[in-house]
Amino acid sequence: MGKSDSLLLKAAAFAALSVMSSSALAAGSDVTIVLDMQPDQVDACQASKSQVGKVIKQNVTETLTEIDPATGKVLPRLATEWSQVDPKTWRLKLRENVKFHDGTPFNGEALKVAFARLLNEKLDCEIRVKYFGGLTVDVSVLGEHEVEIKTNTPVPILPTLLSTVTVPAPSTPHDDYSRQPVGTGPYTFDSWQAGKNIVLKRFDEYWGDKPAVTSATYVWRQESTVRAAMVASGEADIAFNIAVQDATDPKTDFSYLNAETTRLRIDVPIVPLDDIRVRQALNYAIDRDGLKGTIFSDDVIPATQLVVPGTNGHNPDLKPYAYDPEKAKELLKQAEAEGVPVRKEIVLVGRHNFFPNSEEAVQALQAMYSAAGLNVKLQMTESSEWYDSLFKPFAENRAPNLFLDQHDNTSGDASLTIYAKYHSKGGQSVLNDKELDDLIDRANVATGEERTELFQQAFKRIHEDLVGDVALFHMVGFTRVNGRLEFKPTLATNGELQLAQVKIR
Amino acid sequence: MSGYILRRGGQSLVALMALLVLVFFLSRLTGNPTDLYMPMDASLDQREAFATKHGFNDPLYVQFGTYLVNIAKFDFGDSIFQGRPAMQAALEAFPVTLRLALITMVLALGLSVLIGSLAAYRPGGLFDRVASLLTISSASTPDFWLAIVGILIFSVTLGWLPTSGTGTFWHWLLPIGVLLVRPLGLLTQVVRMSMISALAAPYVKTARAKGAPKRRVVFVHALRNSMLSVITVAGDQAAALINGAVVVETVFGWPGIGNLMIAAIKQRDFAVLQACILVTAVAIFLMNILIDFAYSRLDPRIRG
Numbered sequence: 001m002g003k004s005d006s007l008l009l010k011a012a013a014f015a016a017l018s019v020m021s022s023s024a025l026a027a028g029s030d031v032t033i034v035l036d037m038q039p040d041q042v043d044a045c046q047a048s049k050s051q052v053g054k055v056i057k058q059n060v061t062e063t064l065t066e067i068d069p070a071t072g073k074v075l076p077r078l079a080t081e082w083s084q085v086d087p088k089t090w091r092l093k094l095r096e097n098v099k100f101h102d103g104t105p106f107n108g109e110a111l112k113v114a115f116a117r118l119l120n121e122k123l124d125c126e127i128r129v130k131y132f133g134g135l136t137v138d139v140s141v142l143g144e145h146e147v148e149i150k151t152n153t154p155v156p157i158l159p160t161l162l163s164t165v166t167v168p169a170p171s172t173p174h175d176d177y178s179r180q181p182v183g184t185g186p187y188t189f190d191s192w193q194a195g196k197n198i199v200l201k202r203f204d205e206y207w208g209d210k211p212a213v214t215s216a217t218y219v220w221r222q223e224s225t226v227r228a229a230m231v232a233s234g235e236a237d238i239a240f241n242i243a244v245q246d247a248t249d250p251k252t253d254f255s256y257l258n259a260e261t262t263r264l265r266i267d268v269p270i271v272p273l274d275d276i277r278v279r280q281a282l283n284y285a286i287d288r289d290g291l292k293g294t295i296f297s298d299d300v301i302p303a304t305q306l307v308v309p310g311t312n313g314h315n316p317d318l319k320p321y322a323y324d325p326e327k328a329k330e331l332l333k334q335a336e337a338e339g340v341p342v343r344k345e346i347v348l349v350g351r352h353n354f355f356p357n358s359e360e361a362v363q364a365l366q367a368m369y370s371a372a373g374l375n376v377k378l379q380m381t382e383s384s385e386w387y388d389s390l391f392k393p394f395a396e397n398r399a400p401n402l403f404l405d406q407h408d409n410t411s412g413d414a415s416l417t418i419y420a421k422y423h424s425k426g427g428q429s430v431l432n433d434k435e436l437d438d439l440i441d442r443a444n445v446a447t448g449e450e451r452t453e454l455f456q457q458a459f460k461r462i463h464e465d466l467v468g469d470v471a472l473f474h475m476v477g478f479t480r481v482n483g484r485l486e487f488k489p490t491l492a493t494n495g496e497l498q499l500a501q502v503k504i505r
Numbered sequence: 506m507s508g509y510i511l512r513r514g515g516q517s518l519v520a521l522m523a524l525l526v527l528v529f530f531l532s533r534l535t536g537n538p539t540d541l542y543m544p545m546d547a548s549l550d551q552r553e554a555f556a557t558k559h560g561f562n563d564p565l566y567v568q569f570g571t572y573l574v575n576i577a578k579f580d581f582g583d584s585i586f587q588g589r590p591a592m593q594a595a596l597e598a599f600p601v602t603l604r605l606a607l608i609t610m611v612l613a614l615g616l617s618v619l620i621g622s623l624a625a626y627r628p629g630g631l632f633d634r635v636a637s638l639l640t641i642s643s644a645s646t647p648d649f650w651l652a653i654v655g656i657l658i659f660s661v662t663l664g665w666l667p668t669s670g671t672g673t674f675w676h677w678l679l680p681i682g683v684l685l686v687r688p689l690g691l692l693t694q695v696v697r698m699s700m701i702s703a704l705a706a707p708y709v710k711t712a713r714a715k716g717a718p719k720r721r722v723v724f725v726h727a728l729r730n731s732m733l734s735v736i737t738v739a740g741d742q743a744a745a746l747i748n749g750a751v752v753v754e755t756v757f758g759w760p761g762i763g764n765l766m767i768a769a770i771k772q773r774d775f776a777v778l779q780a781c782i783l784v785t786a787v788a789i790f791l792m793n794i795l796i797d798f799a800y801s802r803l804d805p806r807i808r809g
Contacts, residue, residue, distance in 0.1 A: 129547050195597065195760020222756075427548055
């Protein structure tokens with residue numbers, strides 16, 4: 001900053017004093033949080049959606065268990081103990097002396113009501129669709145603080161799934177969404193001025209430790225620059241999803257693995273992608289190190305599979321394909337010699353505004369493929385068009401494609417990724433491999449180490465034997481945090497912001 | 506006069522109906538919102554169930570029939586994403602946009618008449634040249650850039666104004682400032698041009714010959730006659746603003762209808778899209794009637 005700038009600043013500072021008093025400045029134990037969009041709803045049963053979860057999950061409504069973002073372990077929350085009676089039956093002990101914000105006690109009956117509402121088909125609740133599809137759950141109350149949960153099929157990861165189950169007060173309307181959620185969490189839902197802000201206030205009868213933050217105001221701004229500016233100017237304390245070019249201050253801007261993984265789905269059934277050498281060449285042709293620190297952030301991790309380290313089933317032994325353009329050319333040559341039409345046009349499907357620099361990313365990938373001798377055409381799509389191509393049914397006469405995909409799984413278990421993406425019956429899967437299906441089917445009903453190993457074998461089969469995709473990176477997000485707060489984003493930050501964990505310096 | 510307004514109202518109603526039909530079919534052409542609403546890992550069965558439950562699997566003519574019957578009952582459907590009546594969302598957002606548009610247009614009209622007339626008073630003079638330069642550059646400045654730069658200068662560097670949001674008087678300054686720039690530039694140019702030609706008209710010479718004071722000649726005789734074209738352009742600008750000051754709403758976090766409409770298009774939230782278009786269309790039709798009324802006050806030839 002030059003001398004004239006600082007003079008100007010000094011002159012301005014005086015004039016500013018009178019004005020700034022009128023614009024809300026973050027101070028004291030009240031915090032202001034900037035999201036990138038307004039939540040559509042705030043109902044407890046939608047808390048798995050990232051915008052909803054950041055406001056209410058574990059703040060207003062709590063879950064039965066929670067996942068430790070560092071280890072993936074299941075920790076107690078509203079349920080203190082759990083045990084499996086038989087493959088389809090679990091028993092839970094519930095936390096005692098817990099009250100909802102409206103004064104009613106949390107007990108077995110309340111949980112029964114909450115479960116019935118969560119699985120109510122009249123509501124399009126994401127938690128039901130995402131985690132309890134095809135499951136029937138029967139809750140019987142054994143005692144004031146003990147319940148038995150019976151499911152129609154074995155659910156070995158029930159404790160993990162319970163980390164998604166939010167428990168709203170029994171007074172919540174059964175057949176309608178609530179815009180004023182009532183839960184057991186450390187904060188009450190005070191107000192929602194549509195379009196403007198949401199205010200949470202500390203609940204003084206909370207069962208756990210008293211949090212430092214007394215109230216939180218959530219606002220939303222779509223522009224990353226504006227969100228970053230709000231923390232810089234002191235109007236806000238935490239700003240989510242700051243673009244890499246706005247994360248310019250290492251003192252306030254933290255990168256964190258945001259649980260998203262980027263890949264290209266290879267259209268395996270279509271010529272010439274049905275040839276494994278072509279698929280291997282697609283992997284060897286990519287300079288992941290070159291992309292890192294340029295188009296992608298310097299903090300991303302080259303990926304070998306669609307789940308992040310720490311997820312149950314992640315295979316740490318897999319190695320990313322090395323950048324070896326010569327090998328890629330050689331593989332293509334071999335394939336061509338055997339009559340595989342490797343010069344056939346392949347469509348690389350990108351998506352506008354997918355993630356920061358996603359346009360540049362697909363252009364770079366296209367250039368790398370061209371250099372390897374492949375004929376790759378770019379096709380950019382809008383999100384709705386992109387979704388149409390993501391899901392089955394796939395068009396019959398489609399051109400062979402590489403589909404830019406991004407996936408996040410914060411549940412702590414690989415099952416929520418692998419079936420949809422790779423099982424022959426999965427809604428987004430182009431693979432049809434008996435051995436893989438068998439591994440996935442067995443893993444899904446297994447428990448403990450056996451489960452972990454089966455998923456690991458499945459990821460090995462996808463990565464090495466089938467080469468079903470071009471795994472790119474485990475992605476990072478940036479959060480700007482006002483220096484007056486002590487808060488470090490984690491893997492869980494994409495889906496929740498536990499205000500009780502925020503400290504004031 | 507009342508016959509004229511009645512006729513215009515009738516025409517507007519027909520156009521409104523046509524618009525509603527068009528919006529229905531155009532939005533359905535984009536596909537159905539199931540995949541956008543459901544989590545990515547939902548099974549095909551779940552997707553089917555969702556689409557069936559919300560009627561997206563019905564033949565289009567059945568969906569259209571339901572749509573018409575509901576509109577006749579003033580039921581504009583529920584937003585599947587917000588889980589509440591779509592019209593409620595649209596009516597919540599519209600006043601925000603309307604306020605922005607009104608204040609901007611009042612300021613733009615007032616300032617442009619003043620600056621434009623003064624510039625036309627002595628064409629080629631110093632004031633005219635400075636004003637022309639400024640208005641041409643402001644009419645061609647991208648508002649997105651202006652908004653971001655405005656925040657960086659006035660909020661982050663100088664700390665004079667809040668970056669964004671609503672609440673106090675100070676929150677209005679940047680958004681209105683950014684919104685004002687383009688219509689002000691454009692309208693000033695129009696006022697200047699039509700004033701110059703009005704001042705050259707024979708009736709001005711007559712007025713001057715009668716000995717009417719120069720200020721009165723400019724601001725009463727000539728201005729009234731040059732207002733017709735100004736109102737036309739102002740109406741056009743106002744319509745654009747009412748449709749949503751999208752950039753300003755987005756950057757400054759003003760929850761207006763432009764923002765809502767774009768989100769609805771992206772999510773294929775048809776009910777919200779229809780409600781937004783209906784609300785803005787009605788507003789624009791009302792505004793057109795007002796403009797016609799203004800024409801007829803200014804120019805007796807139109808009153809016929």
